[in-house]
Amino acid sequence: MxxxxxxxxxxxxxxxxxxxxxxxxxxxxxxxxxxxxxxxxxxxxxxxxxxxxxxxxxxxxxxxxxxxxxxxxxxxxxxxxxxxxxxxxxxxxxxxxxxxxxxxxxxxxxxxxxxxxxxxxxxxxxxxxxxxxxxxxxxxxxxxxxxxxxxxxEKLAGASQSAASWLAELRGIKHCFEMARQARVGPVDIENLDQQLASVAGKLPEAGIDQRRIRPAQSTQYQPDLERADAFRSSRWLINHQSVSAIISKRQANYRRWLQAMEGLPNCHALYPELPEHVVPYMFPLYIDHPMPHFHWLKQLAVPVWRWDEMAVSDCPVAQDYRLHLLHLPCHQSLNDDEMNWLVAALTKALRASSNGVRQ
Ligand SMILES: Cc1ncc(COP(=O)(O)O)c(C=O)c1O
The missing domain is CATH 3.40.640.10 (Type I PLP-dependent aspartate aminotransferase-like (Major domain))
Incomplete structure:
Protein backbone atom coordinates (compact mmCIF):
# COMPACT_ATOMS: atom_id res chain seq x y z
CA MET A 1 0.00 0.00 0.00
CA GLU A 154 -5.31 7.41 -10.12
CA LYS A 155 -7.89 8.96 -7.83
CA LEU A 156 -5.07 10.70 -5.96
CA ALA A 157 -3.17 11.90 -9.02
CA GLY A 158 -2.19 15.57 -9.40
CA ALA A 159 -1.83 16.37 -5.70
CA SER A 160 -0.20 19.68 -4.78
CA GLN A 161 0.76 19.45 -1.12
CA SER A 162 2.88 22.20 0.41
CA ALA A 163 5.71 21.16 2.73
CA ALA A 164 5.94 22.76 6.18
CA SER A 165 8.59 25.45 6.71
CA TRP A 166 11.66 24.34 8.67
CA LEU A 167 10.58 26.57 11.56
CA ALA A 168 7.18 24.85 11.72
CA GLU A 169 8.99 21.54 11.44
CA LEU A 170 11.15 22.41 14.48
CA ARG A 171 8.05 23.42 16.43
CA GLY A 172 6.58 20.02 15.61
CA ILE A 173 9.64 18.28 17.02
CA LYS A 174 9.52 20.47 20.15
CA HIS A 175 5.85 19.52 20.58
CA CYS A 176 6.78 15.81 20.52
CA PHE A 177 9.40 16.33 23.25
CA GLU A 178 6.94 18.31 25.35
CA MET A 179 4.31 15.57 25.04
CA ALA A 180 6.86 12.98 26.17
CA ARG A 181 7.81 15.12 29.20
CA GLN A 182 4.26 15.83 30.41
CA ALA A 183 3.68 15.74 34.17
CA ARG A 184 2.89 12.24 35.39
CA VAL A 185 0.56 11.20 38.22
CA GLY A 186 1.61 8.86 41.02
CA PRO A 187 0.10 6.89 43.95
CA VAL A 188 -0.14 10.03 46.11
CA ASP A 189 -2.50 11.56 43.54
CA ILE A 190 -4.84 8.59 44.01
CA GLU A 191 -4.84 9.12 47.76
CA ASN A 192 -5.92 12.74 47.20
CA LEU A 193 -8.88 11.81 45.01
CA ASP A 194 -11.42 11.30 47.84
CA GLN A 195 -10.79 14.75 49.19
CA GLN A 196 -10.92 16.35 45.74
CA LEU A 197 -14.17 14.57 44.94
CA ALA A 198 -15.72 15.62 48.25
CA SER A 199 -14.95 19.24 47.47
CA VAL A 200 -16.36 19.19 43.90
CA ALA A 201 -19.37 17.01 44.78
CA GLY A 202 -20.52 19.57 47.34
CA LYS A 203 -21.43 22.19 44.76
CA LEU A 204 -23.50 21.46 41.69
CA PRO A 205 -23.21 24.12 38.98
CA GLU A 206 -26.18 26.01 37.64
CA ALA A 207 -27.62 24.36 34.54
CA GLY A 208 -26.31 26.30 31.52
CA ILE A 209 -28.20 27.01 28.31
CA ASP A 210 -27.74 24.04 26.02
CA GLN A 211 -27.30 25.76 22.66
CA ARG A 212 -27.74 23.44 19.69
CA ARG A 213 -26.94 23.78 16.03
CA ILE A 214 -30.14 23.32 14.06
CA ARG A 215 -28.09 23.37 10.87
CA PRO A 216 -24.49 22.23 10.81
CA ALA A 217 -22.08 25.18 10.85
CA GLN A 218 -18.36 25.20 10.22
CA SER A 219 -16.31 25.10 13.44
CA THR A 220 -13.19 27.01 14.38
CA GLN A 221 -11.30 23.71 14.41
CA TYR A 222 -11.04 23.89 10.62
CA GLN A 223 -8.31 26.10 9.16
CA PRO A 224 -8.61 26.59 5.39
CA ASP A 225 -4.90 27.50 5.12
CA LEU A 226 -4.03 23.93 6.19
CA GLU A 227 -6.13 22.29 3.47
CA ARG A 228 -3.11 21.54 1.28
CA ALA A 229 -0.44 21.35 3.99
CA ASP A 230 1.62 18.17 4.10
CA ALA A 231 2.30 16.46 7.45
CA PHE A 232 5.62 17.35 9.07
CA ARG A 233 8.60 15.36 7.80
CA SER A 234 9.26 14.30 11.42
CA SER A 235 5.67 12.99 11.69
CA ARG A 236 6.02 10.96 8.52
CA TRP A 237 9.30 9.54 9.78
CA LEU A 238 7.82 8.63 13.19
CA ILE A 239 4.74 7.03 11.65
CA ASN A 240 6.91 4.84 9.49
CA HIS A 241 9.45 3.85 12.17
CA GLN A 242 7.39 3.07 15.28
CA SER A 243 6.79 -0.45 16.58
CA VAL A 244 3.17 -1.00 15.61
CA SER A 245 2.90 -4.21 17.64
CA ALA A 246 3.81 -2.33 20.84
CA ILE A 247 1.11 0.28 20.09
CA ILE A 248 -1.50 -2.40 19.50
CA SER A 249 -0.80 -4.51 22.57
CA LYS A 250 -0.62 -1.51 24.94
CA ARG A 251 -3.88 -0.03 23.66
CA GLN A 252 -5.63 -3.36 23.92
CA ALA A 253 -4.30 -3.85 27.47
CA ASN A 254 -5.53 -0.39 28.50
CA TYR A 255 -8.95 -1.08 26.97
CA ARG A 256 -9.18 -4.36 28.92
CA ARG A 257 -8.18 -2.51 32.08
CA TRP A 258 -11.19 -0.23 31.58
CA LEU A 259 -13.45 -3.24 30.99
CA GLN A 260 -12.24 -4.79 34.22
CA ALA A 261 -12.96 -1.55 36.06
CA MET A 262 -16.54 -1.57 34.73
CA GLU A 263 -17.42 -4.82 36.50
CA GLY A 264 -20.13 -3.99 39.02
CA LEU A 265 -19.70 -0.24 38.52
CA PRO A 266 -23.07 1.54 38.87
CA ASN A 267 -24.50 4.35 36.72
CA CYS A 268 -22.72 3.38 33.50
CA HIS A 269 -21.98 0.64 30.98
CA ALA A 270 -19.29 0.00 28.38
CA LEU A 271 -20.61 0.63 24.85
CA TYR A 272 -18.49 -2.26 23.56
CA PRO A 273 -18.05 -4.81 26.38
CA GLU A 274 -16.02 -7.19 24.17
CA LEU A 275 -12.69 -6.37 22.55
CA PRO A 276 -12.24 -8.58 19.47
CA GLU A 277 -8.65 -9.69 18.92
CA HIS A 278 -8.19 -7.69 15.71
CA VAL A 279 -9.53 -4.38 17.08
CA VAL A 280 -7.01 -1.66 17.91
CA PRO A 281 -9.08 0.67 20.09
CA TYR A 282 -8.90 4.43 19.70
CA MET A 283 -10.73 5.24 22.94
CA PHE A 284 -12.93 3.50 25.49
CA PRO A 285 -16.54 4.61 24.89
CA LEU A 286 -18.51 4.66 28.15
CA TYR A 287 -22.24 5.33 28.49
CA ILE A 288 -23.09 7.17 31.70
CA ASP A 289 -26.65 7.35 33.03
CA HIS A 290 -26.30 10.76 34.70
CA PRO A 291 -24.09 13.21 32.79
CA MET A 292 -24.95 15.70 35.49
CA PRO A 293 -23.29 15.36 37.92
CA HIS A 294 -20.92 12.60 36.78
CA PHE A 295 -19.45 14.22 33.66
CA HIS A 296 -19.10 17.47 35.55
CA TRP A 297 -17.27 15.78 38.43
CA LEU A 298 -14.91 13.98 36.08
CA LYS A 299 -14.03 17.26 34.38
CA GLN A 300 -13.51 18.92 37.78
CA LEU A 301 -11.13 16.12 38.75
CA ALA A 302 -9.23 16.86 35.50
CA VAL A 303 -9.90 13.41 34.05
CA PRO A 304 -9.11 13.66 30.31
CA VAL A 305 -12.57 12.71 29.09
CA TRP A 306 -14.41 13.88 25.99
CA ARG A 307 -17.87 13.79 24.45
CA TRP A 308 -19.26 15.30 21.23
CA ASP A 309 -21.69 17.81 22.67
CA GLU A 310 -21.25 20.22 19.74
CA MET A 311 -22.84 17.86 17.23
CA ALA A 312 -25.61 19.12 14.94
CA VAL A 313 -29.28 18.33 15.63
CA SER A 314 -30.73 15.28 13.84
CA ASP A 315 -33.69 12.91 14.02
CA CYS A 316 -31.45 10.08 15.23
CA PRO A 317 -32.43 9.20 18.83
CA VAL A 318 -29.12 7.41 19.42
CA ALA A 319 -27.03 10.43 18.42
CA GLN A 320 -29.18 12.72 20.52
CA ASP A 321 -28.81 10.42 23.52
CA TYR A 322 -25.09 9.77 23.10
CA ARG A 323 -24.32 13.45 22.66
CA LEU A 324 -24.32 13.98 26.44
CA HIS A 325 -24.20 10.39 27.74
CA LEU A 326 -21.37 8.83 25.74
CA LEU A 327 -17.93 9.58 27.11
CA HIS A 328 -14.64 8.89 25.36
CA LEU A 329 -11.97 7.74 27.80
CA PRO A 330 -8.30 7.46 26.82
CA CYS A 331 -6.54 4.14 26.22
CA HIS A 332 -3.46 5.60 24.50
CA GLN A 333 -0.31 3.47 24.50
CA SER A 334 1.67 6.20 26.29
CA LEU A 335 -0.40 5.81 29.49
CA ASN A 336 1.73 4.10 32.13
CA ASP A 337 0.41 1.90 34.97
CA ASP A 338 0.27 4.77 37.50
CA GLU A 339 -1.74 6.86 35.08
CA MET A 340 -4.17 4.07 34.27
CA ASN A 341 -4.56 3.39 38.00
CA TRP A 342 -5.33 7.05 38.62
CA LEU A 343 -7.81 7.25 35.72
CA VAL A 344 -9.61 4.11 36.85
CA ALA A 345 -9.68 5.30 40.48
CA ALA A 346 -11.04 8.73 39.50
CA LEU A 347 -13.74 7.25 37.28
CA THR A 348 -14.88 4.57 39.72
CA LYS A 349 -14.95 6.95 42.68
CA ALA A 350 -16.93 9.55 40.72
CA LEU A 351 -19.47 7.05 39.41
CA ARG A 352 -19.92 5.37 42.79
CA ALA A 353 -20.41 8.68 44.57
CA SER A 354 -23.98 9.54 45.37
CA SER A 355 -25.65 11.43 42.55
CA ASN A 356 -28.12 13.48 44.59
CA GLY A 357 -29.47 16.24 42.42
CA VAL A 358 -29.06 14.13 39.29
CA ARG A 359 -30.02 15.99 36.12
CA GLN A 360 -30.24 14.60 32.61
C1 LIG B 1 -14.63 10.00 13.59
C2 LIG B 1 -13.73 11.14 13.22
N1 LIG B 1 -13.45 11.35 11.92
C3 LIG B 1 -12.62 12.36 11.53
C4 LIG B 1 -12.05 13.20 12.44
C5 LIG B 1 -11.09 14.26 12.01
O1 LIG B 1 -9.83 13.87 12.49
P1 LIG B 1 -8.62 14.86 12.70
O2 LIG B 1 -8.59 15.25 14.15
O3 LIG B 1 -7.41 14.05 12.31
O4 LIG B 1 -8.82 16.02 11.81
C6 LIG B 1 -12.34 13.04 13.82
C7 LIG B 1 -11.76 13.94 14.82
O5 LIG B 1 -11.43 13.57 15.89
C8 LIG B 1 -13.18 11.98 14.21
O6 LIG B 1 -13.46 11.76 15.51
Missing part, protein backbone atom coordinates in the same frame (compact mmCIF):
# COMPACT_ATOMS: atom_id res chain seq x y z
CA UNK A 2 3.05 2.27 0.46
CA UNK A 3 3.25 5.23 -1.86
CA UNK A 4 -0.43 5.34 -2.67
CA UNK A 5 -1.45 7.81 -0.01
CA UNK A 6 -1.27 11.55 0.55
CA UNK A 7 -0.26 13.10 3.85
CA UNK A 8 -2.06 16.01 5.54
CA UNK A 9 -1.67 17.70 8.91
CA UNK A 10 -4.94 16.19 10.19
CA UNK A 11 -7.58 13.71 9.07
CA UNK A 12 -10.13 16.50 8.52
CA UNK A 13 -8.02 17.85 5.61
CA UNK A 14 -7.67 14.34 4.19
CA UNK A 15 -11.47 14.09 4.35
CA UNK A 16 -11.74 17.49 2.66
CA UNK A 17 -9.50 16.36 -0.19
CA UNK A 18 -11.62 13.21 -0.59
CA UNK A 19 -14.82 15.27 -0.69
CA UNK A 20 -13.31 17.69 -3.21
CA UNK A 21 -12.06 14.90 -5.47
CA UNK A 22 -15.47 13.23 -5.22
CA UNK A 23 -16.97 16.42 -6.65
CA UNK A 24 -18.72 17.69 -3.52
CA UNK A 25 -19.57 21.39 -3.94
CA UNK A 26 -22.19 24.03 -3.28
CA UNK A 27 -24.68 22.23 -5.51
CA UNK A 28 -24.51 18.85 -3.79
CA UNK A 29 -24.85 17.16 -0.42
CA UNK A 30 -22.91 14.90 1.92
CA UNK A 31 -24.56 12.06 3.84
CA UNK A 32 -22.81 11.83 7.21
CA UNK A 33 -23.41 9.95 10.49
CA UNK A 34 -25.78 11.67 12.92
CA UNK A 35 -23.28 10.88 15.69
CA UNK A 36 -20.24 12.88 14.65
CA UNK A 37 -17.38 15.09 15.60
CA UNK A 38 -17.74 18.51 13.98
CA UNK A 39 -14.45 18.11 12.12
CA UNK A 40 -16.05 15.39 9.97
CA UNK A 41 -18.52 17.95 8.59
CA UNK A 42 -16.26 21.02 8.52
CA UNK A 43 -14.56 20.22 5.22
CA UNK A 44 -17.91 19.66 3.48
CA UNK A 45 -19.24 22.95 4.85
CA UNK A 46 -16.03 24.65 3.66
CA UNK A 47 -16.92 23.45 0.15
CA UNK A 48 -20.37 25.00 0.57
CA UNK A 49 -22.16 21.66 0.41
CA UNK A 50 -25.31 20.60 2.28
CA UNK A 51 -25.04 17.95 4.98
CA UNK A 52 -27.72 15.32 5.65
CA UNK A 53 -27.34 13.27 8.82
CA UNK A 54 -28.24 9.58 8.72
CA UNK A 55 -29.23 7.52 11.78
CA UNK A 56 -27.17 4.88 13.54
CA UNK A 57 -28.00 1.85 15.67
CA UNK A 58 -27.05 1.77 19.36
CA UNK A 59 -23.67 0.26 18.47
CA UNK A 60 -23.06 3.09 16.00
CA UNK A 61 -23.61 1.16 12.78
CA UNK A 62 -25.36 3.00 9.88
CA UNK A 63 -29.04 2.11 9.39
CA UNK A 64 -29.10 1.48 5.65
CA UNK A 65 -32.91 1.44 5.11
CA UNK A 66 -33.09 5.04 6.39
CA UNK A 67 -30.74 6.29 3.68
CA UNK A 68 -33.22 6.20 0.79
CA UNK A 69 -35.60 8.47 2.66
CA UNK A 70 -32.81 10.96 3.22
CA UNK A 71 -31.92 10.86 -0.48
CA UNK A 72 -35.50 11.78 -1.36
CA UNK A 73 -35.58 14.53 1.25
CA UNK A 74 -32.28 16.11 0.23
CA UNK A 75 -32.78 19.35 -1.69
CA UNK A 76 -29.48 18.79 -3.51
CA UNK A 77 -28.14 15.62 -5.13
CA UNK A 78 -26.09 13.50 -2.73
CA UNK A 79 -22.54 13.04 -4.06
CA UNK A 80 -20.75 11.50 -1.08
CA UNK A 81 -21.51 9.19 1.83
CA UNK A 82 -19.19 9.13 4.84
CA UNK A 83 -19.09 6.16 7.23
CA UNK A 84 -16.92 5.75 10.32
CA UNK A 85 -15.46 2.76 12.17
CA UNK A 86 -16.15 4.42 15.53
CA UNK A 87 -13.57 3.98 18.31
CA UNK A 88 -11.57 1.52 16.19
CA UNK A 89 -14.33 -1.13 16.06
CA UNK A 90 -14.13 -2.21 12.44
CA UNK A 91 -17.47 -2.59 10.64
CA UNK A 92 -18.41 -4.42 7.50
CA UNK A 93 -19.31 -1.62 5.09
CA UNK A 94 -19.86 -3.85 2.05
CA UNK A 95 -23.66 -3.30 2.10
CA UNK A 96 -23.16 0.43 2.36
CA UNK A 97 -20.69 0.40 -0.52
CA UNK A 98 -23.18 -1.50 -2.71
CA UNK A 99 -25.88 0.99 -1.78
CA UNK A 100 -23.57 3.85 -2.86
CA UNK A 101 -22.47 2.12 -6.09
CA UNK A 102 -26.06 1.52 -7.19
CA UNK A 103 -26.76 5.24 -6.84
CA UNK A 104 -23.50 6.66 -8.20
CA UNK A 105 -22.52 8.02 -4.77
CA UNK A 106 -18.84 8.14 -3.75
CA UNK A 107 -18.14 6.19 -0.55
CA UNK A 108 -15.63 7.77 1.84
CA UNK A 109 -14.47 5.44 4.60
CA UNK A 110 -13.52 7.28 7.77
CA UNK A 111 -10.63 5.46 9.44
CA UNK A 112 -9.82 8.32 11.78
CA UNK A 113 -10.45 6.04 14.79
CA UNK A 114 -8.62 3.03 13.36
CA UNK A 115 -4.94 2.27 13.03
CA UNK A 116 -4.74 3.01 9.34
CA UNK A 117 -1.44 4.40 8.09
CA UNK A 118 1.24 3.72 5.51
CA UNK A 119 2.96 0.91 7.50
CA UNK A 120 -0.17 -0.75 8.91
CA UNK A 121 -3.89 -0.98 8.24
CA UNK A 122 -6.10 -2.58 10.91
CA UNK A 123 -7.76 -5.77 9.69
CA UNK A 124 -10.93 -5.13 7.70
CA UNK A 125 -10.30 -1.40 7.19
CA UNK A 126 -9.77 0.44 3.92
CA UNK A 127 -11.56 -2.31 1.97
CA UNK A 128 -14.67 -0.52 0.79
CA UNK A 129 -13.95 3.18 0.50
CA UNK A 130 -13.41 4.87 -2.83
CA UNK A 131 -11.39 7.14 -0.57
CA UNK A 132 -10.12 6.28 2.90
CA UNK A 133 -9.16 9.07 5.32
CA UNK A 134 -7.31 8.51 8.58
CA UNK A 135 -5.58 10.33 11.46
CA UNK A 136 -2.28 8.53 12.16
CA UNK A 137 -1.37 11.21 14.71
CA UNK A 138 -4.04 9.72 16.98
CA UNK A 139 -2.09 6.44 17.12
CA UNK A 140 1.55 7.51 16.68
CA UNK A 141 3.53 9.94 18.88
CA UNK A 142 3.78 12.48 16.04
CA UNK A 143 2.94 16.19 16.20
CA UNK A 144 0.52 15.86 13.29
CA UNK A 145 -0.47 13.47 10.52
CA UNK A 146 -3.59 12.85 8.47
CA UNK A 147 -3.59 10.38 5.58
CA UNK A 148 -5.68 9.89 2.48
CA UNK A 149 -5.62 6.60 0.64
CA UNK A 150 -7.46 5.39 -2.45
CA UNK A 151 -7.38 1.78 -3.67
CA UNK A 152 -7.22 3.22 -7.18
CA UNK A 153 -4.08 5.43 -7.11
Missing amino acids: AGKGLYFSRGRYALGEAYRRAGLDGNSALLAPAYHCVTMLDPALALGSDVQLYPLSTDLVPIIPALDQLLERSGKPVKVLLATHFFGFVRDFSGLKQWCDRRGIVFVEDCSHTLFAEPYQAMGTGQQGDFVASSPYKFFPSADGGWLYAPNP
